[in-house]
Amino acid sequence: MIQLNSQNVFSKRQVKAVGLISGGLDSTVATRIIRDLGVEVHGVYFAMPWGCCDKGKAQTAADTLGIPLVVLQLDERYLKIVEKPKHGYGSALNPCVDCRIHMFSRAAQYMESLGADFVFTGEVLGQRQMSQMRHSLRWVEEGSGLQGRLVRPLCAQLLDPTIPEQQGLIDRDKLLNISGRSRQEQIKLAESFEIHDYPNPAGGCLLTDKNFARRMKDTLKHGYRNFRETVALKWGRHFRIDENFKVTLGRDAEENSALKSYAHPDDHIMEIPDKIGPTLVLKGYNPSEEILATCAGLIQYFSKHKNIMTPISVEYWLVKDKNNLRSIQARILSDAAVQKVSI
Numbered sequence: 001m002i003q004l005n006s007q008n009v010f011s012k013r014q015v016k017a018v019g020l021i022s023g024g025l026d027s028t029v030a031t032r033i034i035r036d037l038g039v040e041v042h043g044v045y046f047a048m049p050w051g052c053c054d055k056g057k058a059q060t061a062a063d064t065l066g067i068p069l070v071v072l073q074l075d076e077r078y079l080k081i082v083e084k085p086k087h088g089y090g091s092a093l094n095p096c097v098d099c100r101i102h103m104f105s106r107a108a109q110y111m112e113s114l115g116a117d118f119v120f121t122g123e124v125l126g127q128r129q130m131s132q133m134r135h136s137l138r139w140v141e142e143g144s145g146l147q148g149r150l151v152r153p154l155c156a157q158l159l160d161p162t163i164p165e166q167q168g169l170i171d172r173d174k175l176l177n178i179s180g181r182s183r184q185e186q187i188k189l190a191e192s193f194e195i196h197d198y199p200n201p202a203g204g205c206l207l208t209d210k211n212f213a214r215r216m217k218d219t220l221k222h223g224y225r226n227f228r229e230t231v232a233l234k235w236g237r238h239f240r241i242d243e244n245f246k247v248t249l250g251r252d253a254e255e256n257s258a259l260k261s262y263a264h265p266d267d268h269i270m271e272i273p274d275k276i277g278p279t280l281v282l283k284g285y286n287p288s289e290e291i292l293a294t295c296a297g298l299i300q301y302f303s304k305h306k307n308i309m310t311p312i313s314v315e316y317w318l319v320k321d322k323n324n325l326r327s328i329q330a331r332i333l334s335d336a337a338v339q340k341v342s343i
Protein backbone atom coordinates (compact mmCIF):
# COMPACT_ATOMS: atom_id res chain seq x y z
CA MET A 1 0.00 0.00 0.00
CA ILE A 2 1.33 3.45 -0.89
CA GLN A 3 1.98 5.60 2.13
CA LEU A 4 0.96 9.19 1.41
CA ASN A 5 3.12 11.80 3.00
CA SER A 6 0.61 14.51 3.92
CA GLN A 7 3.45 17.04 4.27
CA ASN A 8 4.41 16.54 0.59
CA VAL A 9 0.95 16.10 -0.84
CA PHE A 10 -0.71 19.07 0.78
CA SER A 11 2.07 21.59 1.29
CA LYS A 12 3.71 21.37 -2.12
CA ARG A 13 2.21 24.10 -4.25
CA GLN A 14 2.15 24.06 -8.03
CA VAL A 15 5.22 25.74 -9.51
CA LYS A 16 4.34 28.06 -12.40
CA ALA A 17 6.51 29.59 -15.08
CA VAL A 18 6.20 31.84 -18.10
CA GLY A 19 8.02 30.55 -21.18
CA LEU A 20 8.92 32.63 -24.23
CA ILE A 21 7.75 30.58 -27.18
CA SER A 22 8.85 31.37 -30.71
CA GLY A 23 7.79 28.06 -32.20
CA GLY A 24 11.43 27.28 -33.01
CA LEU A 25 13.50 24.31 -31.92
CA ASP A 26 15.18 25.85 -28.85
CA SER A 27 12.13 27.30 -27.15
CA THR A 28 10.11 24.15 -27.88
CA VAL A 29 12.72 21.86 -26.34
CA ALA A 30 13.23 24.23 -23.38
CA THR A 31 9.48 24.24 -22.73
CA ARG A 32 9.32 20.47 -22.84
CA ILE A 33 12.13 20.23 -20.28
CA ILE A 34 10.44 22.64 -17.88
CA ARG A 35 7.02 21.09 -18.39
CA ASP A 36 8.44 17.63 -17.70
CA LEU A 37 9.67 18.90 -14.33
CA GLY A 38 6.02 19.27 -13.35
CA VAL A 39 5.92 23.03 -13.83
CA GLU A 40 2.71 24.66 -15.05
CA VAL A 41 3.91 26.54 -18.12
CA HIS A 42 2.25 29.61 -19.62
CA GLY A 43 3.62 30.52 -23.03
CA VAL A 44 4.14 34.03 -24.35
CA TYR A 45 4.72 34.93 -27.97
CA PHE A 46 5.85 38.41 -28.93
CA ALA A 47 4.30 39.59 -32.15
CA MET A 48 6.29 42.25 -33.91
CA PRO A 49 6.08 43.52 -37.46
CA TRP A 50 9.70 42.52 -37.87
CA GLY A 51 9.60 39.39 -35.67
CA CYS A 52 12.02 36.49 -35.53
CA CYS A 53 9.42 33.84 -35.92
CA ASP A 54 5.93 33.01 -36.90
CA LYS A 55 2.86 33.33 -34.68
CA GLY A 56 1.21 30.29 -36.29
CA LYS A 57 4.27 28.17 -35.55
CA ALA A 58 4.31 29.38 -31.94
CA GLN A 59 0.66 28.39 -31.57
CA THR A 60 1.33 24.98 -33.12
CA ALA A 61 4.24 24.44 -30.72
CA ALA A 62 2.08 25.48 -27.75
CA ASP A 63 -0.70 23.12 -28.86
CA THR A 64 1.75 20.26 -29.25
CA LEU A 65 3.18 20.96 -25.79
CA GLY A 66 -0.30 21.31 -24.32
CA ILE A 67 0.27 24.76 -22.84
CA PRO A 68 -1.72 28.00 -23.11
CA LEU A 69 -0.20 30.79 -25.20
CA VAL A 70 -0.77 34.53 -25.07
CA VAL A 71 0.34 36.87 -27.83
CA LEU A 72 1.80 40.20 -26.77
CA GLN A 73 2.03 42.80 -29.51
CA LEU A 74 5.06 45.06 -29.70
CA ASP A 75 4.08 48.66 -30.27
CA GLU A 76 5.37 52.25 -30.37
CA ARG A 77 7.45 51.67 -27.25
CA TYR A 78 9.48 49.18 -29.23
CA LEU A 79 10.20 51.71 -31.97
CA LYS A 80 11.88 53.95 -29.42
CA ILE A 81 14.23 51.07 -28.69
CA VAL A 82 14.99 50.59 -32.36
CA GLU A 83 15.73 54.31 -32.61
CA LYS A 84 18.17 54.47 -29.73
CA PRO A 85 19.26 51.14 -28.29
CA LYS A 86 21.41 51.38 -25.19
CA HIS A 87 23.41 48.31 -26.20
CA GLY A 88 23.74 49.12 -29.88
CA TYR A 89 22.87 47.24 -33.05
CA GLY A 90 23.75 43.87 -34.52
CA SER A 91 24.56 43.40 -38.19
CA ALA A 92 21.86 45.84 -39.40
CA LEU A 93 19.27 47.73 -37.34
CA ASN A 94 18.60 44.89 -34.92
CA PRO A 95 18.95 46.02 -31.30
CA CYS A 96 18.95 42.42 -30.02
CA VAL A 97 20.01 43.04 -26.40
CA ASP A 98 17.56 45.91 -25.86
CA CYS A 99 14.89 44.03 -27.79
CA ARG A 100 15.22 41.13 -25.37
CA ILE A 101 15.27 43.38 -22.36
CA HIS A 102 12.00 44.88 -23.56
CA MET A 103 10.35 41.53 -24.26
CA PHE A 104 11.59 39.91 -21.08
CA SER A 105 10.48 42.81 -18.91
CA ARG A 106 6.99 42.41 -20.34
CA ALA A 107 7.23 38.67 -19.67
CA ALA A 108 8.23 39.57 -16.09
CA GLN A 109 5.02 41.61 -15.73
CA TYR A 110 3.04 38.67 -17.03
CA MET A 111 4.84 36.38 -14.55
CA GLU A 112 3.81 38.66 -11.72
CA SER A 113 0.22 38.88 -12.88
CA LEU A 114 -0.02 35.08 -12.91
CA GLY A 115 1.78 34.67 -9.60
CA ALA A 116 4.34 32.55 -11.46
CA ASP A 117 7.77 31.75 -10.08
CA PHE A 118 10.06 32.43 -13.02
CA VAL A 119 10.45 33.14 -16.71
CA PHE A 120 12.35 30.80 -19.00
CA THR A 121 13.66 30.95 -22.56
CA GLY A 122 15.33 28.67 -25.09
CA GLU A 123 18.50 30.75 -25.15
CA VAL A 124 21.82 28.95 -25.48
CA LEU A 125 25.07 30.41 -24.23
CA GLY A 126 27.25 31.50 -27.15
CA GLN A 127 24.68 30.73 -29.84
CA ARG A 128 24.20 34.31 -31.01
CA GLN A 129 27.05 36.74 -31.20
CA MET A 130 25.20 39.74 -29.90
CA SER A 131 22.54 38.60 -27.51
CA GLN A 132 23.65 35.24 -26.17
CA MET A 133 27.16 35.82 -24.95
CA ARG A 134 27.65 35.52 -21.19
CA HIS A 135 27.73 39.28 -20.60
CA SER A 136 24.66 39.96 -22.76
CA LEU A 137 22.66 37.22 -21.02
CA ARG A 138 23.49 39.04 -17.78
CA TRP A 139 22.51 42.46 -19.21
CA VAL A 140 19.17 41.06 -20.33
CA GLU A 141 18.52 39.50 -16.94
CA GLU A 142 19.38 42.70 -15.09
CA GLY A 143 17.70 45.06 -17.55
CA SER A 144 14.44 43.15 -17.52
CA GLY A 145 14.21 43.15 -13.73
CA LEU A 146 14.26 39.35 -13.66
CA GLN A 147 17.37 38.96 -11.51
CA GLY A 148 17.55 35.35 -10.39
CA ARG A 149 14.21 34.54 -11.99
CA LEU A 150 15.27 34.06 -15.60
CA VAL A 151 15.96 30.39 -16.28
CA ARG A 152 17.67 29.18 -19.44
CA PRO A 153 17.06 25.43 -19.25
CA LEU A 154 19.27 24.55 -22.24
CA CYS A 155 22.41 26.07 -20.72
CA ALA A 156 21.47 26.55 -17.04
CA GLN A 157 24.32 24.42 -15.74
CA LEU A 158 26.81 26.81 -17.35
CA LEU A 159 25.24 29.79 -15.57
CA ASP A 160 24.82 30.73 -11.91
CA PRO A 161 21.97 28.92 -10.14
CA THR A 162 18.74 30.89 -10.28
CA ILE A 163 16.31 31.41 -7.38
CA PRO A 164 13.89 28.62 -8.43
CA GLU A 165 16.86 26.24 -8.63
CA GLN A 166 18.14 27.36 -5.22
CA GLN A 167 14.69 27.00 -3.71
CA GLY A 168 14.34 23.50 -5.14
CA LEU A 169 11.34 24.47 -7.27
CA ILE A 170 13.15 22.97 -10.25
CA ASP A 171 15.95 20.42 -10.21
CA ARG A 172 19.18 21.96 -11.55
CA ASP A 173 20.48 18.45 -12.34
CA LYS A 174 17.70 18.04 -14.91
CA LEU A 175 18.70 21.22 -16.72
CA LEU A 176 21.32 21.19 -19.47
CA ASN A 177 24.74 22.56 -20.34
CA ILE A 178 24.50 23.22 -24.06
CA SER A 179 26.60 26.02 -25.57
CA GLY A 180 27.58 27.27 -29.02
CA ARG A 181 25.99 27.53 -32.41
CA SER A 182 25.51 23.87 -33.26
CA ARG A 183 21.97 22.66 -32.74
CA GLN A 184 22.81 18.97 -32.81
CA GLU A 185 22.01 18.43 -29.14
CA GLN A 186 18.69 20.23 -29.39
CA ILE A 187 17.81 18.18 -32.50
CA LYS A 188 18.61 14.95 -30.63
CA LEU A 189 16.50 16.09 -27.70
CA ALA A 190 13.63 16.98 -30.00
CA GLU A 191 13.82 13.49 -31.51
CA SER A 192 13.78 11.92 -28.05
CA PHE A 193 10.68 14.01 -27.24
CA GLU A 194 9.18 12.98 -30.60
CA ILE A 195 8.99 16.61 -31.65
CA HIS A 196 9.44 16.66 -35.40
CA ASP A 197 7.77 19.77 -36.69
CA TYR A 198 9.77 22.88 -35.89
CA PRO A 199 10.85 25.68 -38.21
CA ASN A 200 14.37 26.28 -39.44
CA PRO A 201 16.44 28.25 -36.94
CA ALA A 202 17.25 30.87 -39.59
CA GLY A 203 16.14 34.37 -38.52
CA GLY A 204 13.26 36.21 -40.11
CA CYS A 205 13.58 39.47 -38.22
CA LEU A 206 13.47 42.23 -40.80
CA LEU A 207 15.60 44.46 -38.61
CA THR A 208 18.50 42.18 -39.53
CA ASP A 209 17.85 42.76 -43.24
CA LYS A 210 20.04 45.52 -44.68
CA ASN A 211 17.46 46.71 -47.22
CA PHE A 212 14.73 46.94 -44.63
CA ALA A 213 17.14 48.61 -42.21
CA ARG A 214 17.83 51.34 -44.79
CA ARG A 215 14.12 52.11 -45.14
CA MET A 216 13.59 52.09 -41.39
CA LYS A 217 16.56 54.43 -40.85
CA ASP A 218 15.15 56.81 -43.44
CA THR A 219 11.77 56.77 -41.69
CA LEU A 220 13.26 57.26 -38.24
CA LYS A 221 15.32 60.16 -39.58
CA HIS A 222 12.46 61.95 -41.32
CA GLY A 223 9.75 61.07 -38.81
CA TYR A 224 6.55 59.04 -38.83
CA ARG A 225 3.06 59.86 -37.70
CA ASN A 226 1.98 56.48 -36.42
CA PHE A 227 3.19 52.96 -35.90
CA ARG A 228 1.35 51.66 -38.95
CA GLU A 229 3.60 53.72 -41.19
CA THR A 230 6.59 51.75 -39.99
CA VAL A 231 4.71 48.47 -40.40
CA ALA A 232 4.12 49.34 -44.06
CA LEU A 233 7.88 49.55 -44.61
CA LYS A 234 7.92 45.82 -45.21
CA TRP A 235 6.07 46.18 -48.50
CA GLY A 236 7.04 47.68 -51.83
CA ARG A 237 9.78 49.78 -53.41
CA HIS A 238 10.82 52.89 -51.52
CA PHE A 239 11.98 56.29 -52.73
CA ARG A 240 12.81 59.59 -51.11
CA ILE A 241 12.07 62.42 -53.49
CA ASP A 242 13.38 65.06 -51.07
CA GLU A 243 13.40 65.90 -47.36
CA ASN A 244 9.60 66.25 -47.29
CA PHE A 245 8.34 63.61 -49.68
CA LYS A 246 8.57 59.85 -49.50
CA VAL A 247 7.10 57.37 -51.96
CA THR A 248 6.28 53.66 -51.83
CA LEU A 249 5.16 51.57 -54.82
CA GLY A 250 3.63 48.11 -54.56
CA ARG A 251 5.34 45.29 -56.45
CA ASP A 252 2.22 43.18 -56.92
CA ALA A 253 -1.53 43.27 -56.31
CA GLU A 254 -1.13 42.10 -52.73
CA GLU A 255 1.37 44.85 -51.89
CA ASN A 256 -0.74 47.44 -53.69
CA SER A 257 -3.69 46.56 -51.54
CA ALA A 258 -1.64 46.40 -48.29
CA LEU A 259 -0.04 49.79 -48.96
CA LYS A 260 -3.41 51.34 -49.66
CA SER A 261 -4.92 50.01 -46.49
CA TYR A 262 -1.97 51.24 -44.41
CA ALA A 263 -1.85 54.71 -45.95
CA HIS A 264 -2.22 57.69 -43.63
CA PRO A 265 -5.30 59.94 -44.17
CA ASP A 266 -2.94 62.73 -45.30
CA ASP A 267 -1.17 60.56 -47.88
CA HIS A 268 -1.90 60.69 -51.59
CA ILE A 269 -2.60 57.50 -53.54
CA MET A 270 -1.72 57.36 -57.24
CA GLU A 271 -2.69 54.75 -59.80
CA ILE A 272 -2.95 54.25 -63.54
CA PRO A 273 -6.69 54.49 -64.38
CA ASP A 274 -6.85 50.88 -65.67
CA LYS A 275 -5.18 49.79 -62.37
CA ILE A 276 -2.63 47.72 -64.31
CA GLY A 277 0.57 48.80 -62.64
CA PRO A 278 1.85 49.71 -59.22
CA THR A 279 -0.15 51.63 -56.64
CA LEU A 280 1.89 54.51 -55.25
CA VAL A 281 1.58 56.06 -51.80
CA LEU A 282 3.01 59.55 -51.46
CA LYS A 283 3.82 60.82 -47.96
CA GLY A 284 4.23 64.55 -47.42
CA TYR A 285 1.96 67.58 -47.30
CA ASN A 286 0.86 69.73 -50.27
CA PRO A 287 2.97 68.17 -53.01
CA SER A 288 3.83 70.45 -55.94
CA GLU A 289 3.00 69.60 -59.57
CA GLU A 290 6.64 68.68 -60.03
CA ILE A 291 6.58 66.19 -57.14
CA LEU A 292 3.33 64.67 -58.39
CA ALA A 293 4.72 64.37 -61.95
CA THR A 294 7.83 62.63 -60.61
CA CYS A 295 5.63 60.20 -58.67
CA ALA A 296 3.59 59.52 -61.79
CA GLY A 297 6.91 58.98 -63.58
CA LEU A 298 7.83 56.32 -61.02
CA ILE A 299 4.55 54.56 -61.70
CA GLN A 300 5.25 54.65 -65.44
CA TYR A 301 8.82 53.43 -64.88
CA PHE A 302 7.60 50.37 -62.95
CA SER A 303 4.69 49.58 -65.26
CA LYS A 304 4.28 48.06 -68.72
CA HIS A 305 4.49 51.63 -70.05
CA LYS A 306 8.16 51.95 -69.10
CA ASN A 307 9.56 51.84 -72.59
CA ILE A 308 6.89 54.00 -74.17
CA MET A 309 8.35 57.46 -74.29
CA THR A 310 4.93 59.10 -74.21
CA PRO A 311 4.01 60.22 -70.70
CA ILE A 312 1.01 58.40 -69.29
CA SER A 313 -1.75 59.98 -67.27
CA VAL A 314 -2.04 58.95 -63.62
CA GLU A 315 -4.95 59.47 -61.23
CA TYR A 316 -4.39 60.58 -57.67
CA TRP A 317 -6.38 61.48 -54.60
CA LEU A 318 -5.90 62.33 -50.97
CA VAL A 319 -6.78 59.35 -48.76
CA LYS A 320 -9.10 61.43 -46.60
CA ASP A 321 -10.75 62.98 -49.68
CA LYS A 322 -11.01 60.05 -52.05
CA ASN A 323 -13.92 61.46 -54.02
CA ASN A 324 -11.77 64.31 -55.23
CA LEU A 325 -10.02 62.46 -58.04
CA ARG A 326 -7.43 64.36 -60.08
CA SER A 327 -4.90 63.38 -62.71
CA ILE A 328 -1.43 64.35 -63.83
CA GLN A 329 0.95 63.57 -66.70
CA ALA A 330 3.98 61.48 -65.78
CA ARG A 331 7.48 62.85 -66.10
CA ILE A 332 9.64 60.35 -68.00
CA LEU A 333 12.41 59.20 -65.67
CA SER A 334 15.77 57.75 -66.63
CA ASP A 335 17.32 54.76 -64.84
CA ALA A 336 19.76 57.14 -63.18
CA ALA A 337 16.97 59.43 -61.95
CA VAL A 338 15.14 56.48 -60.41
CA GLN A 339 18.32 55.14 -58.90
CA LYS A 340 19.08 58.52 -57.37
CA VAL A 341 15.90 58.63 -55.29
CA SER A 342 15.82 54.95 -54.39
CA ILE A 343 16.13 54.12 -50.69
Ligand code: SF4
Binds near residue numbers: 050052095099206208
Ligand atom coordinates in the same frame (compact mmCIF):
# COMPACT_ATOMS: atom_id res chain seq x y z
S1 SF4 B 1 16.69 39.33 -34.22
FE1 SF4 B 1 17.20 40.68 -32.49
S2 SF4 B 1 16.00 42.53 -32.87
FE2 SF4 B 1 15.09 40.93 -34.11
S3 SF4 B 1 13.45 40.08 -32.84
FE3 SF4 B 1 15.27 38.81 -32.51
S4 SF4 B 1 16.26 39.70 -30.72
FE4 SF4 B 1 14.80 41.22 -31.48
